[in-house]
């Protein structure tokens with residue numbers, strides 16, 4: 259019998275922030291099981307995005323460990339091995355900050371393929387992803403300033419899926435969007451997860467959305483018990 263698969267993502271006692279003397283994330287542990295959709299719920303400013311960035315190898319923690327498939331991560335951002343970096347697809351809250359304004363949406367979606375030397379796959383994969391997220395050829399030909407936030411976020415989601423990630427991190431992906439665009443984006447993520455088996459960490463402050471979407475939703479206070487005993491807390 260083969261041994262049980264290790265969790266795709268584990269955060270162990272992670273402390274992180276922007277000033278070592280005053281971390282915004284303190285001693286947080288979280289495990290994402292294979293194929294699991296976990297929601298992380300917390301109020302604005304508590305540190306969810308910081309933790310999401312640590313989880314996606316975009317922000318180096320001050321202490322603690324991140325494990326991918328049971329292997330400790332040793333490099334962050336461009337220093338992470340490509341296989342670890344490309345295991346993740348990340349979607350942020352504000353698509354305008356995450357999109358190069360000079361690119362058409364088609365080029366934006368195909369960016370990860372070009373960056374990893376897989377340009378030849380771009381046309382077919384872009385078409386497939388556009389269908390998944392609901393972008394028409396007319397929209398794919400436009401630049402970010404010519405589309406709505408929701409249309410741009412659809413392109414950012416397609417880009418996050420371009421390399422077929424095994425772990426998705428959606429950080430307030432739908433916070434600025436209306437109910438029907440939110441439903442369409444969540445459906446696209448779930449379509450992708452059904453066929454790929456990818457795990458998902460969905461971060462947000464909308465309890466109703468997260469509880470409807472995720473297998474389990476954890477509150478920030480459940481993850482960071484140390485915050486309660488912080489001086490003055």
Ligand SMILES: Nc1ncnc2c1ncn2[C@@H]1O[C@H](COP(=O)(O)OP(=O)(O)OP(=O)(O)O)[C@@H](O)[C@H]1O
Nearest residue numbers: 276282300301302303304305306307308309430463
């Ligand atoms: N680049 C940065 N430099 C310094 N401080 C930062 C930086 N980014 C975030 N912070 C601070 O870290 C704290 C946590 O921010 P973070 O964005 O992780 O919270 P959040 O829970 O995701 O909030 P929101 O739901 O409003 O997005 C905040 O006090 C914020 O001001």
